[in-house]
Amino acid sequence: MAELFLGKVLLKNNRDQDELDTDKELCERLENRVLLLYFAESGSSRCQEFAPLLKDFFTKLTDEFYVNRSSQLALIYITRDRNEEDHDSFIKNMPKRWLLVPFENEEFRR
Template identity: 50%
Template structure:
């Protein structure tokens, strides 16, 4: 997964909008983690309704107030907003630990095409190797809550275990 974002600038959802722009910073934040690519926009009623649920889901898995050990999970917001102001407004609904791409970054649209995003909200779940675990996990997150992370984690582990066997064929 790290390779997909090398040479990109990821921003932290904090007041300073700190940048992760070196290979070392990006590797440290993304390596060996399941990545949630959240495609959304502030003008979508569905996105507005889903954002608090996604935030709660993410916090329950990554905030030490809820868990002893943070899940190996990264949330990256891919804005489909029409302006920087809309992007900033929607970021207020998302966890402070989430990352995002700058409004002017054309990679947002490349990711939208790469993952065939056709509706908003969409949450693409990626294994650490960047293969797709779920093309759109919105319903799964709403239905199962944090339990779906365990399913993804098991699927990612199974994938890693199966990979050496596939190389022998």
């Protein structure tokens, strides 16, 4: 599934939203991992209820304290929000290990 994102830009969920924009960087972060694709809209009550559960699940499965092979899971967040402010507000409280499809990239939001 990592091939789906080759040639695309993904962002790290950090303050600067650093880009993973080369195929080598993407492969290092995605290949041979279980990829979770999370499509969500911050204003949706279902997404608001589910997000803390997913955050806890992801945190435990990527924390070396809980599991031996913590690096085998990658999550890519794909926003369904209509404006960037809602998107930014939502991801601010999510794990920094999440990767993001840039808000401007509408290819995955259709």
